[in-house]
Amino acid sequence: xxxxxxxxxxxxxxxxxDIVKKADLxxxxxxxxxxxxxPYGYAIWENMRDQLDRMFKxxxxxxxxxxxxxxxxxxxxxxxxxxxxxxxxxxxxxYRLKNDPDGKGVIVxxxxxxxEELIVxxxxxxxxxxxxxxxxxxxRDLPLLINQWANVVRWEMRTRLFLRTAEFLWQEGHTAHATxxxxxxETERMLDVYADFVEGYMAIPVIxxxxxxxxxxxxxLDTYCIEAMMQxxxxxxxxxxxxxxxxxxxxxxxxxxxxxxxxxLVWATSWGVSTRLIGALIMTxxxxxxxVVPPKIAxxxxxxxPIHKGTEQMDEIFAKVKPLMAELxxxxxxxxxxxxxxxxxxxxxxxxxxxxxxVRLAMGMRDLENSTIEVARRDTKTKETVAxxxxxxxxxxxxxxIQSNLFQRAxxxxxxxxxxxxxxxxxxxxxxxxxxRGFIMAHWDGSPETEDKIKELTKATIRCxxxxxxxxxxxxxxxxxxxxxxxVFARNY
RNA sequence: CGGGGUGUAGCGCAGCCCGGUUAGCGCACCUGCUUUGGGAGCAGGGGGCCCCAAGUUCGAAUCUUGGUACCCCGACCA
Numbered sequence: 001x002x003x004x005x006x007x008x009x010x011x012x013x014x015x016x017x018d019i020v021k022k023a024d025l026x027x028x029x030x031x032x033x034x035x036x037x038x039p040y041g042y043a044i045w046e047n048m049r050d051q052l053d054r055m056f057k058x059x060x061x062x063x064x065x066x067x068x069x070x071x072x073x074x075x076x077x078x079x080x081x082x083x084x085x086x087x088x089x090x091x092x093x094x095y096r097l098k099n100d101p102d103g104k105g106v107i108v109x110x111x112x113x114x115x116e117e118l119i120v121x122x123x124x125x126x127x128x129x130x131x132x133x134x135x136x137x138x139x140r141d142l143p144l145l146i147n148q149w150a151n152v153v154r155w156e157m158r159t160r161l162f163l164r165t166a167e168f169l170w171q172e173g174h175t176a177h178a179t180x181x182x183x184x185x186e187t188e189r190m191l192d193v194y195a196d197f198v199e200g201y202m203a204i205p206v207i208x209x210x211x212x213x214x215x216x217x218x219x220x221l222d223t224y225c226i227e228a229m230m231q232x233x234x235x236x237x238x239x240x241x242x243x244x245x246x247x248x249x250x251x252x253x254x255x256x257x258x259x260x261x262x263x264x265l266v267w268a269t270s271w272g273v274s275t276r277l278i279g280a281l282i283m284t285x286x287x288x289x290x291x292v293v294p295p296k297i298a299x300x301x302x303x304x305x306p307i308h309k310g311t312e313q314m315d316e317i318f319a320k321v322k323p324l325m326a327e328l329x330x331x332x333x334x335x336x337x338x339x340x341x342x343x344x345x346x347x348x349x350x351x352x353x354x355x356x357x358x359v360r361l362a363m364g365m366r367d368l369e370n371s372t373i374e375v376a377r378r379d380t381k382t383k384e385t386v387a388x389x390x391x392x393x394x395x396x397x398x399x400x401x402i403q404s405n406l407f408q409r410a411x412x413x414x415x416x417x418x419x420x421x422x423x424x425x426x427x428x429x430x431x432x433x434x435x436x437r438g439f440i441m442a443h444w445d446g447s448p449e450t451e452d453k454i455k456e457l458t459k460a461t462i463r464c465x466x467x468x469x470x471x472x473x474x475x476x477x478x479x480x481x482x483x484x485x486x487x488v489f490a491r492n493y
Numbered sequence: 494c495g496g497g498g499u500g501u502a503g504c505g506c507a508g509c510c511c512g513g514u515u516a517g518c519g520c521a522c523c524u525g526c527u528u529u530g531g532g533a534g535c536a537g538g539g540g541g542c543c544c545c546a547a548g549u550u551c552g553a554a555u556c557u558u559g560g561u562a563c564c565c566c567g568a569c570c571a
Contacts, residue, residue: 004532021504032562088570123571157494157569164570217571225571240571272571307530346531364530374530 005354007288012232013160019282020161023291023355033159033166037275040355043299045169045275049149051201051297052171052273055193061145061173066127068151069118074126077251084218085122088155092118120153125219125244125270128174129252136176136266139258143186144176162279163236163493170274176266178256180245183267184222187243190271191224194239202277203294203407204228204284205414206238207439207488209464214448217270221245227463227488229414230283233437235463235490238280241271279493284410285379291356292378294406295399301333302395303357305348307364314339317363320388321373327392333399353378358402359395379405414439420486427477431458431491439463439490443483445476454478454489463488 005018020026025041037045053063069092075082096112121127128146136144153167173190177183191208198204206226216223220242228238249255249265258264285292295301304325306317318337328335338348345362352360362374373391376383379402386394417438421427430436444450444462454477455461469485476483 028563084571154570211571215571220571223571237571242571309529341529344529344531344533346529346533348532350532362530366530 005288005290008231015288016279016283017161019286019291025278025282025291026161028161031166033156035161035165037169040299041278044278044281044293044297047297047299048197048202048277049171052193052197053147053149055197056147056171056173059145059189059193061147061175063148064146065148065150066124066131068121070121070124070127072117072119074130075119077126078219078247080247081125081219081251085154089122090120090153090155092120121150122152122154123270123272124148124150124152124172125174125248125268126252129248129254129268132174132176132266133252133254136254136256139178139256142176142178142256142266143182145173145186146175147171147173160279162275162282164276168275170272172270172272175269176249176254177269178258178264178267180267183245183269184243187222187224187241187269187271190269191226191239191241194241194271194273195226198226198228198238198277198280199407201294201296202281202284203296203403203410204238204280205407205411207464207466208468209466209488211240211464212448212451212462212487214451215462217242219244219247220270221247224467225464227490228280228284229410229417229439229490230280230493231413232283232434233417233490235439235488235492236276236280236283237463237492238277239271239273242269244268244270285406286356289381290354292406293356293358295358295403298356298358299334300336300355300357301399302328302335302359302361303348303352304335304337304361304363305345305352306337306339307345307362311341313365314341316368320368321361321363324388324391328395331392331396333395349376353381359398361395377402379409421477422474424477427460427489428458431460431489437491439488441486442477442489443474443485444487444489445479445481445483447479447481450476450478450481459491460489461492463490463492 005022006014008015023040024038025044026035026037029036075085093114094108094112095114096109097106098109100107132144135141149171151167151169156164156166159165175186177186195206195208198206206228208224208226211223211225217240222243224241226238227235230236246265246267248268254266255263256266281293282291285294304321306314308314308317318339321337325335325337349360356378358378360376360378362376367373371388372385373388374383374385375394375398377398417436419430419438419440421430421440421442427440427442430438430440440460451462465485465487471484474483474486475481
């Protein structure tokens, strides 16, 4: 069949690409490394964005917009930051084209060279902190809590739809505070917002933690993150929140006068999640029949497929389901009656499964006579015929069930692939075997050399130092040196 | 940037080695009829700078040279 997708066990990355394409989420564009997000994929992003935006506003943030271009000189002001991004920046050098005098097409006008090159933002810390300098004069201007929804460009060597693209959509929060304590609180608060969103809405369980110095964001003093496990046992960083200390305040000379009249440097945070989360969504819930979308972010909650002969029967069915559609819509659910006569029911069933619509209803003549309807749920692929009476309540409960079932299922999977390991051979065995690979909770002596060595030997990195870990005495998995807590090792995207 | 591979219809491919009339197949698409409780059947039809350029030849999808794009494995990577 044309729509068939590759099995997860057969070829996981092909399975992923098949889902992205066949569920109509996105496709590769003719621009290297850049994707076209198609309407259905974008609808999922819109739902994610809208919910996150609500949560940001509930925690006191406002939106603003800063330029796409950053003067090159800005980027060189924070040494670690430029070090981290320099290798993947797109640079604008000219501002004009002209007709090619030798023939067809256009060429870059050599006369139109920019005096200072512009960098297409890979992230906006520099342009924003350059702006904050003028906005922040007094302790009364703080805290400054701003978020921006934007696109950014990182010139990656190898790209994969949603997971790593040269251009992607995201939000980046950039806040300024009077004290380190407040800034750290903000960093942690936003990590919690991310975790609540990803777990509560996307039904993806995450581990909250902090990055090791080696894995930190370029320019940060501390990087917090949420890490999720995909169905192939690889980790995916689902969101990050950074405590930037006074690094950017120093680089851009952002100071405020405190109550005592003294000048102080401002404390900063930044935090972001991107369209990469859609990749996480796919790889957490979907199966060999296609995408599975949790109800809370689904563009379409319920689809109704009529089983009919001729338009008369279609009209009869529509009349019968109209009230329940109205009721579902009034409760905020998105419902579609698929009256497309050019497609047969089996085709529609397969299509909505591919797109991961949580609940599918089917009604035919048989149901019409009995006042029943067939209810199918996407997550378990089970079907039942139920009475029309009370159907709306039934569906509401079903959607809640699906939401929590998806989370639980993902959590169970993660548990089954999470190991307490104290022995190096076991560590290697688990990480090398793609049927066991997952999160390994092991002791680490805290040295960057050990971290690098383990990465070199196994390709596993320290995904995070979990926030909720209990302290215990142990020995480093590699060196045997003393350690006070376990960290999460995994291979990652 | 190193190693390997592939560019032929929207997608997936055959044809190329061994040059020869109008470039073919499956899916998708369009028209009509019959179908419709899990991916329909029949009939008809549309769609090609065969990656680009130069060369060899009476003749190039096919041979030669150069270029280019993409994919895979490394390296690189919040």
